[in-house]
Amino acid sequence: MSLTASLDATSVTAAPGEVTALPLQILNSGRTVEEYHFEVVGACAAWSAVEPAVLSLYPGDSGTVSLMLRPPRDATVPAGETTFGIRVMPRGEAADTVVPEGRVTVLPFTETTAELVPRSSNGSRSGRHQLAVDNRGNVPVTVRLGARPGTEQARVDFDVPELRIEPGEARFGKLRIRPARRMWRGTPVTHPFQVSAAPQAAEGEEAPPPVLVDGSYQQDPILPRWLPRALITAAVLVLALVGLWYALLRPAVKSAAREAVTPEAVRSAAAADRSQAPDGTGPDGSGPDGTGPGGSDSAGTGTGPGGASGPTPSPGASGASGPGSGTGAPAAGTPTSAQVRVQDGVGGGPNTGTALEVPAGHTFQLTDIVVQNPQGDAGTVTVTAGGNTRVLSLGLENFRDSDYHFVTPIQVPAGSKVTMTIDCRRVGRPVGAPAPARCSTSMFLGGTMRADTAG
Incomplete structure (x- = not known):
């Protein structure tokens, strides 16, 4: 083999957002001038490169290139150790390719942001918000939630005291702000408040400062402003309707009722009563002894001469007659x-x-x-x-x-x-149903x- 490649260190530490260089020694032990190309393999290949990318060496000469590690400062590269390799490929002798290996440890970092949704709210009894916390670091983080009202006239409460957030994810903490006193009437009052998201520090790091977000809640009166005017308007309308009744409609109804009571109407009503009770029963079909039409002993009967009982037609005896009743009267519907x-x-x-x-x-x-x-x-x-x-x-x-x-x-x-x-x-x-x-x-x-x- 005419190629020798070795790393100055097989283990290196890289900080997110910074550049770390790791030297690589190349020795040409062959008999001809050779040109070498380099390729990084492993999980860190996306954010690593060899500089210079091409190296030419005479026989017996050695040279140095550097592996440049640039892990981004975001959640895409998790903290921890990962292995890598550098493939050294001679242009003339491809069979002499060597791959020195090493390990890189990406340091952890913590970065969180927070946003209040919505920034302001209003209501007569309470206001509801959500605190959205994003973990932009490369390690899981536990965030403690807190709130501080701007005045003593309101209280802020979270549904949970803390959130655990994985790298690259966001979680929501619900909060409610309640006024200390109810306001039935008057001008709306604004209550400012401030919420905080305090992340716990990663191992080996100092605790970052908490993220502070300002918000406001407008307390509205329970009774709306238009309610008194609406009540007054309704009262005036009721009084106007009552006055209209007594002034116009009631006299007209009384006059129509008096005009309807004519001598002919009185005589017709009396004749109808007599035709319905030829045996002395009342208009409702009850007998002289008070027996009602539903009694089995007197329904549809009357007292004839000599005290003998005989059947007598009585419309009130059996209610509305249907087909086949045998009464001879027109059938009711x-x-x-x-x-x-x-x-x-x-x-x-x-x-x-x-x-x-x-x-x-x-x-x-x-x-x-x-x-x-x-x-x-x-x-x-x-x-x-x-x-x-x-x-x-x-x-x-x-x-x-x-x-x-x-x-x-x-x-x-x-x-x-x-x-x-x-x-x-x-x-x-139909909506929400299978198509017929x-x-x-x-x-x-x-x-x-x-x-x-x-x-």
Whole structure:
């Protein structure tokens, strides 16, 4: 071998942010002039270099180059020991390459920064902040948190007393500032305060000074400024409404009530009472002995001549009569409701669902319709009643919930149906739910089912 390379020291210490030189001796023991190139291998190669990068030596001569170690002062290079090698490569005799090895110890350092988020806060009861602490050193650090209020009118508290932060990371310490007294009314008061992050020193170093950050908290009154004006305005409005009632509306109501009490109205009411109680019962269907309409002994009966009891029609005896009651009076309506849900795919043609089919001998009086489009589909929906009578025709994209109430009921005769037809054009996508495959619309209807009276 015509090459000899050796380091002056196999172990060296490097401080972050500084340059450390380690000499390397090269001896050309060959018979020809040789040019040598150098390459640093190992974890420190990113921040190391050999100077000069090329060295030429005559036979029997020796020379010196230096390994320049420049570890950056940041968290990318952790503190501690790492090995390295310097590959010495002759240009003419590549087989004679040698790699002297050594160890470099990167010294630890501590550097922290802090920021208060937000810098100022406001509120009637407390203010909330976060202290963000960054560890820009190359060793883990434990930071003790502290606070100092600017006055005795406020108190600052951290949720944790200290933070442990790895190199290159940041941690947050939550804090709350509370005023010593509550302020119900008045001008807002500002409370300044100061927080600190004191890092503990790394081994072999002095403790760095704590990082200080200033902040402020504005204490607002509990009762807003506009509240008295709002209360006064509300009181004036109430008084105006009361005055309007007594001045205009109340006299009009009294006058309408007096005009409604006519002799004809009195005679009609008396005749109605007599027609409802031909056997001497009261308007509510109770008998002379006080037995109510719900009693089994007197419901729907009256006293005939000679004291014999016989059946007598009494509207109050059994409430509203339905179909088949046999009283001969017009059948009262039965409240009826129904619902239907129809689904339809895109491009498949319209799809129809039946909500209600009116039975024989009855007529359905439709008064209320509620249509729901929960998915937000697009297309058309059509509601029909009694054959081809179209009640509603709506665009699905125009609503999610839509209700309709008819003052004049829609008459649906016996044997007819109330249906809903959907023609889907685009399937909606509900928020926070899987995308459905088809359009889906629901309808709820209400009304009165009446029995047809015999002619």
